[in-house]
Amino acid sequence: IKIKITNIDIPVAFASAFEGEIIRRKNMQVEFDGSRVDCFELVQTKDASEIEDHKIEVIGPDFDEFEFGSKHSIAYIVEVAGKSMQSDFESVFERKFHSYINCIEGVMHTGQRDMIRVRISDTAFQAGFRAKHIGEVLYAKIKNDFDAVVDKCQVKIYTDADKVTELRHNLAIPAFDKRDDRLKSLTDESVDVYYSCILCQAFSPSHVCVVTPERLGLCGAVSWLDAKATNELEPNGPCQVITKERPIDERIGEYEDVNEAVRKFSQGALEDVSLYSIMEKPMTSCGCFECICGIEPFSNGVIIANREYAGMTPLGMTFPELASMTGGGVQTPGFMGHGKHFIASKKFMKAEGGIERIVWMPKDLKEQVADRLNATAKELYGIDNFTDMVGDETIAEDPETLLEFLTEKNHPALAMEPMM
Ligand code: SF4
Numbered sequence: 001i002k003i004k005i006t007n008i009d010i011p012v013a014f015a016s017a018f019e020g021e022i023i024r025r026k027n028m029q030v031e032f033d034g035s036r037v038d039c040f041e042l043v044q045t046k047d048a049s050e051i052e053d054h055k056i057e058v059i060g061p062d063f064d065e066f067e068f069g070s071k072h073s074i075a076y077i078v079e080v081a082g083k084s085m086q087s088d089f090e091s092v093f094e095r096k097f098h099s100y101i102n103c104i105e106g107v108m109h110t111g112q113r114d115m116i117r118v119r120i121s122d123t124a125f126q127a128g129f130r131a132k133h134i135g136e137v138l139y140a141k142i143k144n145d146f147d148a149v150v151d152k153c154q155v156k157i158y159t160d161a162d163k164v165t166e167l168r169h170n171l172a173i174p175a176f177d178k179r180d181d182r183l184k185s186l187t188d189e190s191v192d193v194y195y196s197c198i199l200c201q202a203f204s205p206s207h208v209c210v211v212t213p214e215r216l217g218l219c220g221a222v223s224w225l226d227a228k229a230t231n232e233l234e235p236n237g238p239c240q241v242i243t244k245e246r247p248i249d250e251r252i253g254e255y256e257d258v259n260e261a262v263r264k265f266s267q268g269a270l271e272d273v274s275l276y277s278i279m280e281k282p283m284t285s286c287g288c289f290e291c292i293c294g295i296e297p298f299s300n301g302v303i304i305a306n307r308e309y310a311g312m313t314p315l316g317m318t319f320p321e322l323a324s325m326t327g328g329g330v331q332t333p334g335f336m337g338h339g340k341h342f343i344a345s346k347k348f349m350k351a352e353g354g355i356e357r358i359v360w361m362p363k364d365l366k367e368q369v370a371d372r373l374n375a376t377a378k379e380l381y382g383i384d385n386f387t388d389m390v391g392d393e394t395i396a397e398d399p400e401t402l403l404e405f406l407t408e409k410n411h412p413a414l415a416m417e418p419m420m
């Protein structure tokens with residue numbers, strides 16, 4: 001017998017009304033910041049015999065042993081078992097942590113995997129909120145939302161910095177790498193179906209993401225494997241199977257089946273969509289894209305800006321300005337929201353010539369994607385260290401200076417056909 005958990009045993013409120021709550025530094029009792037110290041969140045599938053249901057363990061000091069306003073390491077591992085549990089579901093559960101933890105009054109969560117940040121407010125702390133309560137929330141929500149596949153669940157919360165570091169390197173990173181490798185071996189050609197995602201229709205009613213192995217959702221959080229797992233967990237949920245049996249134009253990645261799906265899921269707002277072009281029938285954007293790419297007419301190329309980038313781009317627009325003309329679920333040829341991972345994909349604007357068109361990216365983003373992007377450039381075009389040819393804000397924030405730099409580097413986009 002499965003029992004729905006309606007009451008979560010914590011000393012503060014739990015409701016979606018708290019999801020957008022911001023905790024300022026001056027009200028911050030303690031912070032766990034994965035960009036500064038080792039932190040991670042992880043779901044692991046175990047054998048039922050290894051799990052004591054509802055066991056919540058805290059390994060390391062509790063919140064009252066930390067100084068007001070201090071930063072520490074944290075890791076929470078949710079171990080689950082169930083006859084129908086699959087390891088492909090782990091990342092889908094993990095993605096929910098963001099919303100679960102944010103629903104706690106006085107607790108803020110951002111990020112995922114080992115780049116999380118969690119803040120506990122002074123008022124939540126004074127109300128008695130401690131480490132084990134994070135476990136209570138995760139336990140209750142996982143058991144509730146995924147009762148079809150999770151029979152038993154236990155949570156381990158580590159605040160011992162050395163232990164977190166050790167587990168991050170020996171357990172979490174290998175687990176994340178294994179998932180990424182599994183996805184890396186898949187191509188759009190090697191699978192029989194794609195998936196739709198309409199999770200963002202709450203904010204962007206006509207938006208549909210078409211998720212393929214080589215093109216993840218524009219939020220960066222839904223890979224093809226995640227969409228597949230979501231579909232298996234929730235057959236009537238946001239991710240539906242899209243067949244790809246009737247290609248219309250392989251060059252831009254257009255399929256009759258995909259068009260039909262997009263028409264249906266956008267309630268007729270969208271006629272047709274291509275998977276690989278930003279000029280012809282590009283995919284729509286909601287509002288949560290990790291990056292925006294936009295055409296830069298002077299160089300025949302495109303620039304990419306990521307959400308974290310606060311400065312100016314050579315298009316004379318900042319990220320928010322680019323976002324205001326890209327979002328809303330409408331097709332805007334020449335501009336497209338996308339996930340960070342898509343930048344190194346062989347399918348990135350393949351119709352327009354692919355990643356060779358990239359002429360500018362913020363330095364931080366360039367560093368994040370360099371290894372994968374350079375490997376793709378080497379494989380597709382035989383170019384070594386492609387990112388050395390790509391401008392950034394330290395090189396140029398205007399089109400003229402950028403063009404000088406690109407000319408000096410002999411950037412391949414300069415010799416390509418104009419995009420419009
Ligand atoms: Fe789904 Fe796309 Fe929204 Fe991501 S951006 S949640 S893939 S609809």
Ligand code: ZN
Pocket residue numbers: 200219286287288289
């Ligand atoms: Zn969205």
